[in-house]
Amino acid sequence: MSLTLADWLALFTHFLSLSLLAVGGAITTAPDMHRYLVDGCHWLSEAQFNSAIAIAQAAPGPNVLFVALMGWSVGLNAGGGAAGGWHAQALALLGALVAMTGILLPSGVLTYAATRWAHRHRELRAVRAFKAGLAPIVLALLIATGWLMTATHPQPARDGPLWLLTAAVTLLVWRTRLHLLWLIGAGAALGMLGLV
Numbered sequence: 001m002s003l004t005l006a007d008w009l010a011l012f013t014h015f016l017s018l019s020l021l022a023v024g025g026a027i028t029t030a031p032d033m034h035r036y037l038v039d040g041c042h043w044l045s046e047a048q049f050n051s052a053i054a055i056a057q058a059a060p061g062p063n064v065l066f067v068a069l070m071g072w073s074v075g076l077n078a079g080g081g082a083a084g085g086w087h088a089q090a091l092a093l094l095g096a097l098v099a100m101t102g103i104l105l106p107s108g109v110l111t112y113a114a115t116r117w118a119h120r121h122r123e124l125r126a127v128r129a130f131k132a133g134l135a136p137i138v139l140a141l142l143i144a145t146g147w148l149m150t151a152t153h154p155q156p157a158r159d160g161p162l163w164l165l166t167a168a169v170t171l172l173v174w175r176t177r178l179h180l181l182w183l184i185g186a187g188a189a190l191g192m193l194g195l196v
Helices: 005-021 026-040 046-058 065-078 082-120 125-151 160-175 180-192
Strands: none
Touching (some): 005 026, 005 082, 026 125, 046 065
16 A cells, blocks of 8 residues: 555545644544554554553553554555555655644644633633533543444454443543552453453
């Protein structure tokens, strides 16, 4: 797979537009990224898409790193894969840069301007209503992302232990003050032992 300058520009502009829809974080735009990168352009495989999200969520730091991993994979694929040598690595770096700049630039500028304006006008009824109305939108986008990640799993009916673990962790996070890192570690240990 080879990408032309028009393809790189299309990738950049697509991420620019997604940036303005990323209410609640870039992860909420994952369903459209999947539609564009996997289903539409075939620049990523299903496994590469899911791995990018999983690795970024497991790694410390901002969860927007999955966008860089997707861009990296697009560039690496364009360069012929890992066997493509320095050329593939350079394209992978370009892909990460294009994707991250596209997703961060508009939302960063808009957030800066809107936050300054909203802080100056925080007593306005419209500002308070806007903030209250954003919560259900963010929740729905996060559920859509979770659904997408689950729907691509080959045999969800066999994942009973995983569903139970998810429910247990959800309850623990909701009802206790147990630090989330302990729960992530416990999940990693259970996965390493092959129990989930």
